[in-house]
Amino acid sequence: MNTTPQQILNIEDALVSEANPARLNGPLDYERCARLHNYLVAYGWMARHGQETPNLDVLASQPFIFADEDTQAVRERLHPSVNSFLDSIFSPEPDFFYWINDISMQLVDNIFLGEDNDLDDLERFVIIYGTVLELGSHCVGVVYDQQLHRAAFPMTLENLDSVEPIGEHEDMWFPLETILTHWIYMLRIGKITTDSPEGEAPKELANSRSQIGLWSWLPYCPSQVDSTVAAIDRYSAAIEARMPSGSLLPVSRDAPLFTDVELDAASIPEECFIRSVLTRMRTPRFRAIAPGLEVPHDTMAFTARQRFTGVPREQEEWGNNIPPVLIFAAADSSRTVGFGEEIRWLFFAPGDEIPFNENDLIPTGLYTPFTAAEAAIANKRAFEVLRILRRADNNCPSGYNPCTDLGNGDACCKQGTNCSRDAANNIACCASGASCTGSLTGTTTTGTGTAFMFPSGATATTTTEGETSATGSTLDAAYPFVVVPTSFGNAESCSSYYSVCQSEYTQCTGALMGRYGVTIDGAGGGVTVEAVTASSQATSICSSLSLEACHGINLGYCSSVATQTASAEANGNDASPVRMSSLHDLVFGLAVGVAGMFI
Numbered sequence: 001m002n003t004t005p006q007q008i009l010n011i012e013d014a015l016v017s018e019a020n021p022a023r024l025n026g027p028l029d030y031e032r033c034a035r036l037h038n039y040l041v042a043y044g045w046m047a048r049h050g051q052e053t054p055n056l057d058v059l060a061s062q063p064f065i066f067a068d069e070d071t072q073a074v075r076e077r078l079h080p081s082v083n084s085f086l087d088s089i090f091s092p093e094p095d096f097f098y099w100i101n102d103i104s105m106q107l108v109d110n111i112f113l114g115e116d117n118d119l120d121d122l123e124r125f126v127i128i129y130g131t132v133l134e135l136g137s138h139c140v141g142v143v144y145d146q147q148l149h150r151a152a153f154p155m156t157l158e159n160l161d162s163v164e165p166i167g168e169h170e171d172m173w174f175p176l177e178t179i180l181t182h183w184i185y186m187l188r189i190g191k192i193t194t195d196s197p198e199g200e201a202p203k204e205l206a207n208s209r210s211q212i213g214l215w216s217w218l219p220y221c222p223s224q225v226d227s228t229v230a231a232i233d234r235y236s237a238a239i240e241a242r243m244p245s246g247s248l249l250p251v252s253r254d255a256p257l258f259t260d261v262e263l264d265a266a267s268i269p270e271e272c273f274i275r276s277v278l279t280r281m282r283t284p285r286f287r288a289i290a291p292g293l294e295v296p297h298d299t300m301a302f303t304a305r306q307r308f309t310g311v312p313r314e315q316e317e318w319g320n321n322i323p324p325v326l327i328f329a330a331a332d333s334s335r336t337v338g339f340g341e342e343i344r345w346l347f348f349a350p351g352d353e354i355p356f357n358e359n360d361l362i363p364t365g366l367y368t369p370f371t372a373a374e375a376a377i378a379n380k381r382a383f384e385v386l387r388i389l390r391r392a393d394n395n396c397p398s399g400y401n402p403c404t405d406l407g408n409g410d411a412c413c414k415q416g417t418n419c420s421r422d423a424a425n426n427i428a429c430c431a432s433g434a435s436c437t438g439s440l441t442g443t444t445t446t447g448t449g450t451a452f453m454f455p456s457g458a459t460a461t462t463t464t465e466g467e468t469s470a471t472g473s474t475l476d477a478a479y480p481f482v483v484v485p486t487s488f489g490n491a492e493s494c495s496s497y498y499s500v501c502q503s504e505y506t507q508c509t510g511a512l513m514g515r516y517g518v519t520i521d522g523a524g525g526g527v528t529v530e531a532v533t534a535s536s537q538a539t540s541i542c543s544s545l546s547l548e549a550c551h552g553i554n555l556g557y558c559s560s561v562a563t564q565t566a567s568a569e570a571n572g573n574d575a576s577p578v579r580m581s582s583l584h585d586l587v588f589g590l591a592v593g594v595a596g597m598f599i
Contacts, residue, residue: 036181091103
């Protein structure tokens with residue numbers, strides 16, 4: 001154990017990073033994990049007692065209290081490296097961290113009945129850190145697998161099927177030092193802070209934070225705003241660098257996209273993530289932020305498009321509900337959708353009065369999500385941190401309904417969609433108000449999609465973008481699968497769509513394996529696909545769906561597409577589409593920001 005306060009607080013070489021990765025093989029790296037653990041204990045103690053250095057004598061005097069009072073019997077069931085970890089750490093005071101109450105060391109093979117234990121006299125699964133009761137009545141915590149030497153974080157019993165069977169959820173199990181590093185990182189960026197005891201939050205946090213004991217979870221932090229603004233600005237700069245100088249719009253690059261006065265007129269809440277971003281990001285000097293999505297240079301039009309910001313909302317005791325904001329609207333103002341159940345559940349809280357009916361038309365484009373102040377706290381924390389879904393009592397994730405009326409309670413359809421059967425009698429989800437047709441038999445799909453296929457080699461004939469009605473069609477499902485155009489203005493645009501197709505194939509297999517039914521909802525009809533339980537089925541189905549949506553797009557074809565400025569002019573930017581890396585910057589930045597509003 002480190003012997004001085006300076007050694008306790010100096011953990012830079014123990015933090016997990018790309019240059020300093022976690023141990024992937026062998027037993028628990030107990031020395032590294034102990035250093036990270038002790039730093040968190042010291043951090044909490046200093047914050048709780050208003051001290052700048054930890055008192056090691058006080059920390060060392062804290063007794064260990066295991067879930068099982070027979071401490072010796074528990075330790076006999078632990079791996080030597082786990083016992084060494086216990087011998088090297090301070091026992092934390094209650095409310096050890098935002099989600100965590102204390103050291104538990106509860107033996108829990110009994111709740112992982114589907115996993116084999118090959119450890120002879122040792123327990124395979126042990127809860128090292130127990131979650132706080134505020135997050136649920138069936139608490140679990142950070143579970144350590146002594147056989148694989150990996151840890152997962154199912155916060156409650158309802159979360160367990162997000163981490164098991166382990167063979168199907170290996171991406172949810174991490175080296176323990178990775179989880180501890182992540183917690184410390186959130187302290188350093190200000191996502192989690194130490195504040196006054198519950199009920200005495202500082203005024204500036206009273207309407208924006210969720211607090212458990214000493215610890216506060218902020219809906220967003222300055223570093224998340226900084227990274228999002230920087231990502232969008234990089235994206236804009238990349239587009240402008242590819243445009244002829246004479247085609248740039250005559251606006252100041254240094255001026256923010258919006259002022260606070262302009263956002264006040266659009267009823268954007270005073271304290272929210274998207275206001276912080278829009279008042280800091282530089283004004284792009286082009287018309288379209290992406291194909292079909294326009295930059296809101298016209299502030300009056302931006303205000304007029306906001307359907308949800310001025311709607312009265314239920315306000316929680318400890319926070320404000322943040323309405324969805326239409327940031328980048330569809331360039332074609334005639335592209336609208338009817339207000340239906342899906343929008344209702346996406347954009348409103350259960351208790352909100354709904355001033356819309358199904359005949360009202362909603363502008364399309366890129367919206368920020370509706371963020372409920374307190375409703376998401378218990379359900380979304382683990383999902384946003386380690387992508388853990390909390391399943392409801394009906395065995396479906398929150399926001400999904402079981403297809404019990406069709407005789408399968410394990411099939412789940414998202415709210416706003418209906419459980420239905422396709423022509424082959426498969427259970428699938430169809431968007432409310434949509435007409436979903438087609439069927440899946442074996443590994444082949446049958447639908448109304450185009451039979452167009454790209455050539456497999458580099459012998460393509462270049463055509464201008466926008467000649468096909470396939471552009472913009474989407475697959476309405478548990479993941480965003482886009483039907484790609486059949487022609488492109490240049491190789492970069494083609495390659496970007498290829499990258500999108502590869503990414504969406506991965507999401508497709510994950511969605512099907514997650515028991516979500518999938519519906520391809522294209523122009524004039526679609527194909528419905530039931531959820532599956534075997535990875536080979538998911539691979540086969542998603543390969544078939546990708547073939548239909550992406551028309552066999554390949555890099556060999558893309559490399560042969562010559563640049564044509566005519567298509568760029570048609571999109572309104574007078575520039576070639578940007579490389580996928582630049583698009584990824586924007587998407588990543590927005591994803592970080594959006595996550596900040598949920599977690």
